[in-house]
Amino acid sequence: MKRHIFFLVVMLLFTAFSFAQSVQDEIIPRSGTRIVMEEALKDPEKKQILDQLEIFTQEFISNIDNHRMGGPYIIPLVVHVIHDYEDENISYEQVDYALSRMNEDFQGLNDDLSEVVDSFTSVIGFPNFEFRLATKDPDGNCTYGVNRVASPWAVNSETQRTMSIANWDDKKYINIYIVRSFEESMSSAAAYAVKPGSGGDNGDYIFFRYDYFGDWNFNNDSPGNNQYRRHVPTHEMGHFMNLDHPWVGNNDAAQEDNCALDDGVEDTPETIGTIGECNLEQATCDGSLDNVQNFMEYSNCICMFTQGQADRMLAAANSLAGNRWYLWQEENLIATGTDDESFTNDPYADCAPIPDFKVGTELGCSGTSISFENFTYNYRDTEITYSWSFDGATPSESNSENPVVQYQEPGTYSVILTACKDDNCNTLVKENAVTILSQMDVTLAEGLSQGFESATFPDMVSEVWW
Ligand SMILES: [Zn+2]
Numbered sequence: 001m002k003r004h005i006f007f008l009v010v011m012l013l014f015t016a017f018s019f020a021q022s023v024q025d026e027i028i029p030r031s032g033t034r035i036v037m038e039e040a041l042k043d044p045e046k047k048q049i050l051d052q053l054e055i056f057t058q059e060f061i062s063n064i065d066n067h068r069m070g071g072p073y074i075i076p077l078v079v080h081v082i083h084d085y086e087d088e089n090i091s092y093e094q095v096d097y098a099l100s101r102m103n104e105d106f107q108g109l110n111d112d113l114s115e116v117v118d119s120f121t122s123v124i125g126f127p128n129f130e131f132r133l134a135t136k137d138p139d140g141n142c143t144y145g146v147n148r149v150a151s152p153w154a155v156n157s158e159t160q161r162t163m164s165i166a167n168w169d170d171k172k173y174i175n176i177y178i179v180r181s182f183e184e185s186m187s188s189a190a191a192y193a194v195k196p197g198s199g200g201d202n203g204d205y206i207f208f209r210y211d212y213f214g215d216w217n218f219n220n221d222s223p224g225n226n227q228y229r230r231h232v233p234t235h236e237m238g239h240f241m242n243l244d245h246p247w248v249g250n251n252d253a254a255q256e257d258n259c260a261l262d263d264g265v266e267d268t269p270e271t272i273g274t275i276g277e278c279n280l281e282q283a284t285c286d287g288s289l290d291n292v293q294n295f296m297e298y299s300n301c302i303c304m305f306t307q308g309q310a311d312r313m314l315a316a317a318n319s320l321a322g323n324r325w326y327l328w329q330e331e332n333l334i335a336t337g338t339d340d341e342s343f344t345n346d347p348y349a350d351c352a353p354i355p356d357f358k359v360g361t362e363l364g365c366s367g368t369s370i371s372f373e374n375f376t377y378n379y380r381d382t383e384i385t386y387s388w389s390f391d392g393a394t395p396s397e398s399n400s401e402n403p404v405v406q407y408q409e410p411g412t413y414s415v416i417l418t419a420c421k422d423d424n425c426n427t428l429v430k431e432n433a434v435t436i437l438s439q440m441d442v443t444l445a446e447g448l449s450q451g452f453e454s455a456t457f458p459d460m461v462s463e464v465w466w
Pocket of ligand 1: 032
């Protein structure tokens, strides 16, 4: 019966998965920002910050000729990869690629900018932001700017719970989170972000489903070419820098009454918004042509900001209301290792690898071989040495990358892994990493699983279900 339950669960999962796959290509998942912002605006404190920022923004824009500086504004960020050892544990290459695409967009260097229709070429704008992965963490340690945290919360991620396990000071870093999937209320979203000061106790954030952090091609682990996905990070960063959708934040796109709403940007025409398609002749309000190609749209041909949007983002970057001003100050660039001097002079020389591993089988019988899969990170393109210590196992030590050992005696054992790049080392101790059962335990456990013959399914989250 155990097997039957297993197959049924697999069948259910498979059906759900294929359904999600087929739907995904037909409907572009939205940005979930309007949902999180709707919630944030119920908080008077957050609303006050946005009101202050709005006053600042109007003042800033009325004097924009004095404010349009050359830039670039260098802005540090960290990518927290919350993963359960699966595809959501995205590669450094994917992170680099997503950020380079986003930086192109914020500097007017994206190659598809040439596709903007004539009616809008005169209003193209960009704020000249350059986002850089931090090379120093909050303790001043050397980092590649990617913080990998293994957690079952990578699946059905809830914002505040996920942030509670990985969070750097949001006055110093933009906190970007990568997860496998979002909780129910955000499940139709590809990504979401908060506007300045709206994040809550753990600060402001941008969340991405791993497969919408740029247009990475997971089939052959290489850069992809998807017009919509490549600009998803840009769209979310637009929200993070205080932009609304052209049809305004708290409504979904393509609803008739959106025309009456205004995004606070002068050169974005009123529109009801677009979902998925790309009709460059679309005029949904008052006969004026929609800016379907705007990065803040949901069309599948987004490729531009307007000058008005760029000015608005510059205003946000220059305001203390919402904290964006702190990010690009020279002393913060030095603290986060993103100033030119640090960033261009081998900033990774002293990085120590951060050990992590996954246990092949956390629960086994006496004599079972247990394999360990290495997930050490914070290094790239360099040799790492490993020292494992296995309490109660044979062998009890190993220098392999992915060792296999045997346990004879029943009990619960800890595993220690030290990873070094030259003399830069870190050690991880996982208590109770492996449990070896006696034959009596196994019989008992089998008895328990027989009880699942009723319609109730075992807890899928439990790590010891089989
Ligand atoms: Zn959005």
